[in-house]
Amino acid sequence: MSAIRLLVLGAVKQHGRAHGYQVRNDLEYWGAHEWSNAKPGSIYHALKQMAKQGLLRAEELAPSTAGGPPRVEYEITEAGREEYLRLLREALATYDQRMDVLSAAVGFVVDLPRAEAVELLRERLRRLDAWRTSVTEYYVPEGGPEQLGHIGEIMHLWVHSADAGREWTLGLIERIEGGAYTFAGEGEPFVGVLAEGQENPYATGDAVED
């Protein structure tokens, strides 16, 4: 699973109604072009595809404001809302060592109730531990890890990465349980989209290197 569907669904949902360029702009505002595969082609493709699958409702507008091809505005459907939550839950709970998916999920995590967010992160911990165990048990030959030669370094990398992921997840759980942030049903949600006409402070900056 790539992060693009989650990002695009989330952007359309937060906007209420958006055309491709707005989504593209939001993702740039979030810096997503730096840490995910949010290229224009991918975004427009995802929009069209999800509209075809009933996750979004598309409405073609006349090319009024400017020249160029006619714009299409999208709204999220009920099925899209469900898919959004499904993707979000999956991204939080699974350990697939993909920072882009996890980053996107963290950005949307407050769309869930606080208790559920914590429960999903705990599930993440369980899967991380299971993975760590299976790596150490499964890939260690009888003669000890030295038998593997430099290949053992790959295992080392994985275990190290699992431990780092564990630590970060624990910290996040702690902060959430400690009352940080505003989750679903707790008041004014955090707004992360650009209003119409608002300039993007992060646009085309001398940004994070790829």
Place this chain on the structure above:
Amino acid sequence: MSAIRLLVLGAVKQHGRAHGYQVRNDLEYWGAHEWSNAKPGSIYHALKQMAKQGLLRAEELAPSTAGGPPRVEYEITEAGREEYLRLLREALATYDQRMDVLSAAVGFVVDLPRAEAVELLRERLRRLDAWRTSVTEYYVPEGGPEQLGHIGEIMHLWVHSADAGREWTLGLIERIEGGAYTFAGEGEPFVGVLAEGQENPYATGDAVED
């Protein structure tokens, strides 16, 4: 960059001469189907594509041993060898937070001279540090990180991940400088391919979960 080209080039190179299924088997032996996008379709596609680009030399054989479509055997060309080294060096030095690419690179690192491997890992450290700095500098708003709300957790994740990557890289450099493993030009290289007829101890096991 995905890891598939590096993996396939490396497999063909180690084999000297290999057909698609052998490559597929080697990658499974290395567990690559667990941690990279090494599906059959990707492997066969990469072989054909790289043959078209002159990185591999293809030779069609009669469908002798078994039925089914005629097999194609591949050998690495000089251009392929250069591309292999280029991909390997790039994968070691760049910080793109993709575990699959890094894992593949670690698996092949002993194809380089020891000193070069260390130098590439040092470059990796430099880029990691640069990334960490740009994240903390660029994404912190004037009012302090609290302004970001839960979005700050994404930054937190990145910094945490950069620090973990730094630590692992430092450890690896230390072990390599301490004389571990056998690098290019230092004697018998580590053999990581399945000989003809050798059974694959890791095939279709109850493997690491995805």
Place this chain on the structure above:
DNA sequence: TTGACCCTAGTCAAATTTGACCAGTGATCC
């Protein structure tokens, strides 16, 4: 006033990736 840019809003072909499927061969089971 025109040429050099940038901004908006996308399109498109090519490359890659996914996941399902296919067609022989050989072994095993009952």
Place this chain on the structure above:
DNA sequence: GGATCACTGGTCAAATTTGACTAGGGTCAA
């Protein structure tokens, strides 16, 4: 002795991703 299952060695269509390109309009200085 026929069914079935696993292994070998792939193919193929569909989905996705990439990266370059398009086209109209505005701005701004020479």
